[in-house]
Amino acid sequence: MSAxxxxxxxxxxxxxxxxxxxxxxxGDNRERLxxxxxxxxxYQNPKIVAGAVCTWRDPxxxxxxxxxxxxxxxxxxxxxxxxxxxxxMELGETTEQAAQxxxxxxxxxxxxxxxLLAMYSVARIGQVQIMYRARLLSADVAAGPESxxxxxxxxxxxxxxQLAFPxxxxxLAHFHESRDKADFATYSNPTGDLARMWPPRKPEGV
Amino acid sequence: MSAxxxxxxxxxxxxxxxxxxxxxxxGDNRERLxxxxxxxxxYQNPKIVAGAVCTWRDPxxxxxxxxxxxxxxxxxxxxxxxxxxxxxMELGETTEQAAQxxxxxxxxxxxxxxxLLAMYSVARIGQVQIMYRARLLSADVAAGPESxxxxxxxxxxxxxxQLAFPxxxxxLAHFHESRDKADFATYSNPTGDLARMWPPRKPEGV
Numbered sequence: 001m002s003a004x005x006x007x008x009x010x011x012x013x014x015x016x017x018x019x020x021x022x023x024x025x026x027g028d029n030r031e032r033l034x035x036x037x038x039x040x041x042x043y044q045n046p047k048i049v050a051g052a053v054c055t056w057r058d059p060x061x062x063x064x065x066x067x068x069x070x071x072x073x074x075x076x077x078x079x080x081x082x083x084x085x086x087x088x089m090e091l092g093e094t095t096e097q098a099a100q101x102x103x104x105x106x107x108x109x110x111x112x113x114x115x116l117l118a119m120y121s122v123a124r125i126g127q128v129q130i131m132y133r134a135r136l137l138s139a140d141v142a143a144g145p146e147s148x149x150x151x152x153x154x155x156x157x158x159x160x161x162q163l164a165f166p167x168x169x170x171x172l173a174h175f176h177e178s179r180d181k182a183d184f185a186t187y188s189n190p191t192g193d194l195a196r197m198w199p200p201r202k203p204e205g206v
Numbered sequence: 207m208s209a210x211x212x213x214x215x216x217x218x219x220x221x222x223x224x225x226x227x228x229x230x231x232x233g234d235n236r237e238r239l240x241x242x243x244x245x246x247x248x249y250q251n252p253k254i255v256a257g258a259v260c261t262w263r264d265p266x267x268x269x270x271x272x273x274x275x276x277x278x279x280x281x282x283x284x285x286x287x288x289x290x291x292x293x294x295m296e297l298g299e300t301t302e303q304a305a306q307x308x309x310x311x312x313x314x315x316x317x318x319x320x321x322l323l324a325m326y327s328v329a330r331i332g333q334v335q336i337m338y339r340a341r342l343l344s345a346d347v348a349a350g351p352e353s354x355x356x357x358x359x360x361x362x363x364x365x366x367x368q369l370a371f372p373x374x375x376x377x378l379a380h381f382h383e384s385r386d387k388a389d390f391a392t393y394s395n396p397t398g399d400l401a402r403m404w405p406p407r408k409p410e411g412v
Contacts, residue, residue, distance in 0.1 A: 014249040030296070037243060043220040045253050046295050048334055089252050090236070094327035094395070095334060116392045119322065119336070121300035128254055128301060128336075130325070186322045186392045189300070 016042050046126045050098035051086020052134035053175040054111050056152050067152035068172070069141060071106045073164055074148040081164035084171055085109065086129065087146075099132045107150045108142040111135060118174050118187035120167050131171045133178065160202035169197040176206045222248055252332045256304035257292020258340040259381040260317050262358050273358035274378070275347060277312045279370055280354040287370035288357075290377055291315065292335065305338045313356045314348040317341060324380050324393035326373050337377045339384065366408035375403040382412045 020033040025041050033042040054069040070082045085106040089098035096113045103109040111134040120129040141150050153159075155176070163169055173194055174187040189195070194203050226239040231247050239248040260275040276288045291312040295304040302319045309315040317340040326335040347356050359365075361382070369375055379400055380393040395401070400409050 014247060017244055017246050019244065020246075035241075035244075035246075038223055038225065038241075040223050040226075040241075041220060042248070044297055046297060047251050048254065089334070091250055091252060091332045092329050094329055095325065096327070096394075116325065116394070119301065119325070121302070123298050123300055126297045128295070130334075183389045183391055185389055188302075188322070 044126070046121075046123075046128050048089040048095065048098070049086050049127050049129045050089045050095050050132075051084050051102055051129070051171075052099045052111060052113070052132040053084055053117060053171055054103055054107075054109060054134045054136050056136040056139050058139070065154045067139075067154060068158065068175075069103075069107055069109060069136060070151050070153055070158070071143070071147040072149040072151075073146070074143070075146050078164040080148065082151075082159055082162050083164040083168050084131070086131070089130075095130050096132065099130070099134065103134070104144075106144045106147050108140070108144055109150075110137045112137055115182075116186050117178060118171055120170060120189050122167065129167050129171075131167075131174075133175060158202075161200055163200040166197040166200065169200050169203060170194060173203045173206050250332070252327075252329075252334050254295040254301065254304070255292050255333050255335045256295045256301050256338075257290050257308055257335070257377075258305045258317060258319070258338040259290055259323060259377055260309055260313075260315060260340045260342050262342040262345050264345070271360045273345075273360060274364065274381075275309070275313055275315060275342060276357050276359055276364070277349070277353040278355040278357075279352070280349070281352050284370040286354065288365055288368050289370040289374050290337070292337070293352075295336075301336050302338065305336070305340065309340070310350075312350045312353050314346070314350055315356075316343045318343055321388075322392050323384060324377055326376060326395050328373065335373050335377075337373075337380075339381060364408075367406055369406040372403040372406065375406050375409060376400060379409045379412050 016033050019036045020042055021036050022031045023034045024031055056067045071085055072082050073079050085103040087102040089095060099113065100111055103111045114133040114135060117133045118131045122129060139152060143150050158172065170190055178184050222239050225242045226248060227242050228237045229240045230237050262273045277291055278288050279285050291309040293308040295301060306317055309317045320339040320341060323339045324337045328335060345358060349356050364378065376396055384390050
């Protein structure tokens with residue numbers, strides 16, 4: 001049985017139309033896409049995805065286990081697979097605000113940012129993913145328009161082989177390693193076994 | 207004497223032409239700029255600026271002071287003022303590679319990344335600035351095309367009131383605070399006095 005292919009980069013709404021041509025604009029040193037009709041230079045830069053590993057601990061539950069918020073994707077790519085609330089940062093907000101907005105939009109969740117957990121560069125698809133550690137302010141969560149379902153799961157119940165992307169595995173593994181630490185260097189792209197999390201699976205040692 | 211105005215956001219090469227109109231595209235929930243001629247949706251997202259506080263310590267210089275790499279801007283905004291090597295991240299690279307490339311382009315410097323120092327959201331101008339702590343691999347530095355001059359300066363000689371942007375003051379202050387620390391939380395936008403570094407000046411306690 002062969003592994004599922006890492007999802008092809010889908011055609012995205014911001015992909016330029018065919019009458020845009022590659023050219024080095026004056027004063028620049030690399031090729032850019034330029035509109036062949038109006039000379040508009042369409043600079044393409046990496047996009048920021050902001051999200052969070054959001055936890056909840058039932059106040060009345062002595063020694064109760066910390067639960068982690070996951071959302072099941074209602075949209076491609078990887079529809080039906082589980083992810084952490086995260087999405088494209090918009091103009092006019094900070095990275096923290098973007099992570100809070102995405103938790104609200106995807107899981108109707110209100111979160112408080114704890115601290116920066118990780119920053120991953122995914123050069124293949126032009127993304128920088130900025131992941132926070134955050135606390136849910138209530139267990140009242142629900143699927144937003146881009147989610148089929150949401151769940152607060154025990155660590156032992158994380159559906160590792162049903163996770164949407166390698167970076168979701170990375171963020172959960174790094175979250176686990178950072179538990180109970182206040183001061184730690186922000187995690188970045190892993191090396192070794194954790195770097196090879198496709199197809200998604202439970203990493204060793206977590 | 208009034209303070210210099212924080213530089214107006216200049217007209218940038220990626221600013222859209224006038225025949226682009228604001229509209230909420232189908233399936234979206236906020237206004238985007240759409241080309242009135244070809245319906246191309248011009249998504250605008252925050253851009254990543256990557257850079258570094260780069261240090262050099264002369265190997266033969268017993269107890270010699272650590273020096274910091276600064277570059278004098280040859281371009282607007284803030285031409286003639288001093289900055290840290292930093293610039294827009296490009297597609298196909300990691301944040302670390304972007305910071306290394308900018309050090310090479312602006313100061314002909316070869317650097318080794320130590321760790322992530324700070325991440326600042328500058329929502330007003332749609333930027334996220336990602337600043338590393340880095341070591342120069344040689345003291346052989348020189349002005350690149352976007353710099354009028356470069357310098358390796360002692361901490362005591364930093365020209366605080368000649369720095370180009372508030373974030374340059376922030377990064378230097380945070381670098382100073384992080385000295386000799388290996389594990390520390392990545393710095394983010396400061397609060398208090400350090401948040402008000404316009405006009406640029408030496409912050410208290412550094």
